[in-house]
Amino acid sequence: MSDTGTSEQDVASPVPGLATGARHAWRTFSLTWKTSPGLTLLIGALTLFVALLPALALYLSKLVIDGVVTAMGSASPADRDLALLWVTAEAAALAVLLAARRILVFYKTRLHAELGFAVTSIILRKSAALSLAQVEDAAVQQQLLLARQYAASRPYNLVNRLFDGAQQALTLVSVAALLWGFSPWLFVLVVAGGLPLFIGNLRFAGTAYRFYTGRSPQMRERSYLESLVTTEAAARERLHFGFGDELLRRYGDLFKSLHGDDTALHARQAWIAAGLGVLSSAVFLGGKVWIVWVTIGGAISLGQMTMLVGLLKQGQTNVSSLMAAFNGVVEDLLYVANLFAVMELPEEDRTSGATAGPDPADGLRFENVSFSYPGRKRPALDRVSFHLPHGARLGIVGANGSGKTTLVKLVTGLYTPDSGRVMLDGLDLRQWQRAALSRRLGVMFQPFMNYKLSARDNIAAGLALAETDEARIMAAARLGLAEELIGELPAGLDTRLSRHLIDGHDLSGGQWQRLAMARAYLNDEADILILDEPTAAMDPAAEAEFMQRALNGKSVILISHRLSNLRDADQIIVLDKGKLVEAGTHDALMALGGLYARLFDSQADPYREG
Known part of the structure; x- marks a missing residue:
């Protein structure tokens, strides 16, 4: 029965290759579409709308500031009215952006619930269709445990990050178009500022997956110790023989071990992220200083300066968010790969076969x-x-x-x-x-x-x-x-x-x-x-x-x-x-x-x- 599942080492797999990752991402998106096509389409449309508004709002802010400067040096009511028109348009764009983001969150919450139910149902149906030998296989139990544990979160997280990544990419393209028209080097700075955090987080994704899946047996042991202390089935012997304190000691030792490893892992991530964050901020600050410098020299207007600083900041945010979404996708792919491995487990054929034997008298x-x-x-x-x-x-x-x-x-x-x-x-x-x-x-x-x-x-x-x-x-x-x-x-x-x-x-x-x-x-x-x-x-x-x-x-x-x-x-x-x-x-x-x-x-x- 060794072919019914995989070992725990197999479950804690490395970061998937590009082709495998793309296949798992497509299967997850297809599952999402099958679960709720209307909701998926609506979220896609809102994502596109939200992606294009930030660059528009920044361009309108340039027009507002330049319009105010012009109106301050002009006695013409038309210049004043134009500045007021631009500020009204900017306010409307920001209001629509805020409303669209909130509506998008609402529909994503609905998708989260529906997709979580659909995935859990798939896992339960698969589990019900397995043979007794498969159900009793420790490796299959490990796969089912991981699949159930992350059924409601990881497939949705993957789809959500794909939407977020598309949104950040579209916003970045619109920002890049405005930056490129002024100076291609500013766009290079935007990309360079987001790369350090991306590289650090990518390295952490595979490490974290292997860490958390590798300690599943200890997590099951901790849950079992909890049940020995809290359930009535174990209460009689626990109270009579008086080993409750020993169970609590073992539970505490196990928690300290798990918590210590968890703290060490996150501490490394925090220190690395802090250093890379400082490096990204330095790149952004250098670009901002250069924009202010050329503005003082009279090369660009105050409105252009405001727009470019905003674009630089928006672009860096988009790059960081895009890279974070990509890192999250890589991590989520590791978990959904286990889900698809569960879905592909061979099922026992229960529908075909004979309904009677050739010799009814034989027994x-x-x-x-x-x-x-x-x-x-x-x-x-x-x-x-x-x-x-x-x-x-x-x-x-x-x-x-x-x-x-x-x-x-x-x-x-x-x-x-x-x-x-x-x-x-x-x-x-x-x-x-x-x-x-x-x-x-x-x-x-x-x-x-x-x-x-x-x-x-x-x-x-x-x-x-x-x-x-x-x-x-x-x-x-x-x-x-x-x-x-x-x-x-x-x-x-x-x-x-x-x-x-x-x-x-x-x-x-x-x-x-x-x-x-x-x-x-x-x-x-x-x-x-x-x-x-x-x-x-x-x-x-x-x-x-x-x-x-x-x-x-x-x-x-x-x-x-x-x-x-x-x-x-x-x-x-x-x-x-x-x-x-x-x-x-x-x-x-x-x-x-x-x-x-x-x-x-x-x-x-x-x-x-x-």
Whole structure:
């Protein structure tokens, strides 16, 4: 399963090449357009409008000052009126610019929300389509974590910076046209003044990405320590054993380590940025001194001087902003590259395949099935074979780690064997359609989920949370021994099962287990029932009732540490370190005197007299 994801070193990738970066930028912009074409077009138009107004306002300021100087030396009302006209036009241009910028911010905020929702939805859909092996892969989890963490910010930031970069570039072109007409060297100064900060920030972008993505495991550890201190699940043992202070110490040490590295990184950036900022300011100051000098010499008018100083400042701001946008784009591309890597993860095909096997009477077969987890030396299952005919009961016995739960995942098609075949009705499970296979199997997994939803939803999950007739839900609850429990809940099936909700209600471990069993029974089309430790949290009376009435009419695979539950099984298989070491009925295995007999005797001894 090593091909399901990438390593953390792969995730912390270097700055992308030009072609790769351009491709990711285009894909992000295309995603934005698909999310909201009208909003994207409107933001583009406003960006163009806002980009051209600053140069116009600066040119009007020149006309205002020159008009005022002319009017002061003239008695003509026309000169005075012209100066007033120019100042009115300048004020109108600045007012329109201010209004347009505020409107642009409003629409960008809307785009941020809509694009964030769209990207998050894509990530969630992709995650839902992955196979169990992919979901359990640490590298894929790392990719999903980074994608979810930056889903609402980085794609939008990239698009926003592309718009900002276009705006700054257009403004810079209009500024350059005015500066070039007076002196090309002033435009050279504008560009030179912005380069130092650009170079420093570009170098920092890749360093910061590698730093923040590289410490994701420490961030997950910090979150886990927080949960141990704050959640009720850990509170009992934490309070009883008294290790809360030690958890706080470890949390503090981890914070100091992360904060220290973070501070050192930003300190380097701050000192470098300060030095480069001084250099940029010196370049700007040199240009301003030269403009004042030639104005004193009479080469240009006071209005021209004001416009040129404003253009120089505006141009330098545009260059700095343009370079900052470019640096931001480079940094954002590193994160969206991970997003696209997640989007390109191969998905499990769940729609195609057979809906029935060629031999409906054959039932379930394991033929020399082996399966290994990545990085494990010993196979979880090693050449296991057995046959479960229709209507038969199969018991599975073994110590923790013997392969029982792995076997369940193989039976349900969640795992694919490394070698051998799992057959249902004479057809390899790899050839079955996922939905058709699910309809054939009712499953209670170990560990099972406690859904912080309603009691109805906890059972309806057995049919993909589809709307289900209440009578059908209650029939499943009856088989799962949850009928009385539901009757005692404040709002019955509609009770929300979480103490964190105002109207919520929590359950005990045994009660949660009954809902999980009801979930397994809800699919009444299933002819194979798989129960992994179904009575682990039950009291003896409930366990006895379950075993008497709940297992009738279906093929059953029952995994239980309580071997007394398996005495009536048609066949019992014993797993030890992934191997099938014994198989037979209860009586046959007891007569064999092997591992099963020793385990059974060890459980029966406390109940024997004398």
